């Protein structure tokens with residue numbers, strides 16, 4: 001039995017034992033004895049990457065209600081981010097945040113030091129920019145730690161191959177791994193998936209996804225920060241850091257649409273371009289239009305845009321031979337999932353079905369209010385750890401990240417890109433990301449004209465920049 005498994009077993013035993021004591025005590029009317037073993041039953045958590053999402057994920061971890069849990073270590077490359085995160089978490093969770101100064105770590109090796117505070121069976125949270133995911137996951141698997149890691153978990157072909165291999169090792173060690181594609185844990189979407197599988201809207205003929213906003217890329221680097229730290233701070237702007245906005249933002253809908261379809265797309269054909277740049281120096285396109293093809297020929301039409309002054313749909317829809325469904329109405333939560341007899345027309349119909357009553361009759365709607373999927377993904381992970389249930393989302397997370405990169409590469413190169421091509425692509429965006437120090441050069445260098453290399457579809461065809 002693995003160490004992690006052993007630990008989970010003792011937790012199960014503990015729950016049984018303490019349950020027994022409490023029941024017996026109630027009968028006898030005696031005082032519940034102090035249970036020293038409670039300490040062993042505590043799941044310890046380390047947070048690596050103390051920004052917005054990391055702080056949120058730690059807070060959700062500490063809010064799981066099925067047993068003692070505490071945050072014991074934190075790591076970041078920016079001290080001010082760690083301090084802000086610590087102050088917020090401490091204020092909200094009090095004693096469950098047990099992170100004295102000597103368990104707060106700053107630097108590119110902070111992840112090791114933070115995880116060294118854990119024992120097998122505890123949980124490490126990775127919420128740094130995605131480029132570091134395989135580096136941190138490697139160490140967690142080596143140490144026998146359970147993991148919650150934010151999406152995307154890879155940014156290119158080489159990092160996907162690394163995470164897929166690590167996913168196998170984690171499985172062999174019976175580690176529990178959650179990946180922050182929280183929509184998969186939304187109870188409404190889960191019911192929608194069963195309804196689609198049961199044929200409520202017939203055979204799927206097309207799927208649509210949209211994520212649009214006025215997001216702006218990073219401007220030129222200011223004085224007082226190194227090139228490396230600037231690119232890390234502005235990771236959405238640089239493909240090595242995050243896979244760009246395409247990977248970092250669009251993965252959710254590409255994943256939820258593919259989940260509804262029950263397959264990963266096998267190829268992508270795409271257009272995209274840069275329009276109004278202002279002083280933005282990032283590597284992203286301003287718009288993306290991608291046609292993904294599933295193994296049976298069904299298409300997912302995905303549109304992304306980063307441009308102010310336009311409508312900003314953030315939604316996904318499935319169309320079937322008998323009807324249609326809304327997977328996301330606007331943003332991730334609440335999903336407000338619904339099915340219709342007939343076809344939903346457009347975004348307005350999605351928001352207000354009464355607008356299309358003659359064309360599409362609503363069949364079913366998930367009851368409101370919905371539970372928060374960011375909490376549900378933690379409830380599910382901690383439950384699996386305490387009960388030692390199989391739980392490993394790493395492979396699925398890597399596949400979702402890969403098909404997302406497939407669409408991005410298709411737009412950036414102007415070529416049709418297949419699943420095998422992106423998986424076997426040799427362009428590694430950040431070789432040596434595991435060896436970075438505060439003094440390292442950034443993986444992306446400015447060109448002589450002061451701009452960063454950007455995609456040139458049709459001109460550069462086998463790599464994105």
Ligand SMILES: NC(=O)c1ccc[n+]([C@@H]2O[C@H](COP(=O)([O-])OP(=O)(O)OC[C@H]3O[C@@H](n4cnc5c(N)ncnc54)[C@H](O)[C@@H]3O)[C@@H](O)[C@H]2O)c1
Pocket residue numbers: 048049050051052053054075076077078081082107108110111127128129130132150151152180181182232233248
């Ligand atoms: N599931 C979701 O809906 C969701 C929402 C937001 C963000 N995210 C994901 O969470 C991750 C973080 O995003 P964010 O919005 O919190 O960004 P952020 O910039 O607020 O936080 C990232 C933190 O990681 C730190 N960091 C960077 N490199 C590090 C390293 N090598 N070691 C330790 N710390 C390091 C940064 O200093 C920063 O504090 C991304 O992968 C993002 O896609 C997911």
